Amino acid sequence: MFGIGELTLLLLVIVAVLAVKRLPDLMRSAGKAARILKSEKRALKEEDGRAAEAGGQPPSPRVIRGETAERDTP
Template identity: 80%
Template sequence: MFGIGELTILLLVIVAVLAVKRLPDLTRSAGKAARILKSEKQALKEEDGPVAGAADGREAPRTAPRVIRGEATERDTP
């Protein structure tokens, strides 16, 4: 009989053989996802950058609050 170690190695070999066909597609989609995340991060960084006029490099408070549309809910008061 096979032991757990041999069955694990056999299972990994089977998964590797079956995954060879899909591996290029998986890496391509992972690369696209990484590029999208990187561009979104850069866009957020540009949008939320420090406001001009901060003397010591810290982010100054914004003049107007940012409005996010959505559903209004009431807070639970203890």
């Protein structure tokens, strides 16, 4: 019958054939995600730059809604 090497090679060929159909879509979505991340990073830098120019003070910390935890004070 088949050994482990032959089964592994057969599995790799099957995965490669099936992945070829979806590869362009995967690359397209990865490119879109990278562009979105770049634009968000650029927007954050511009926002921080404008806040620093306007007030001369560092921007205030952002508030992110979520769980709150009490700090242990010594």
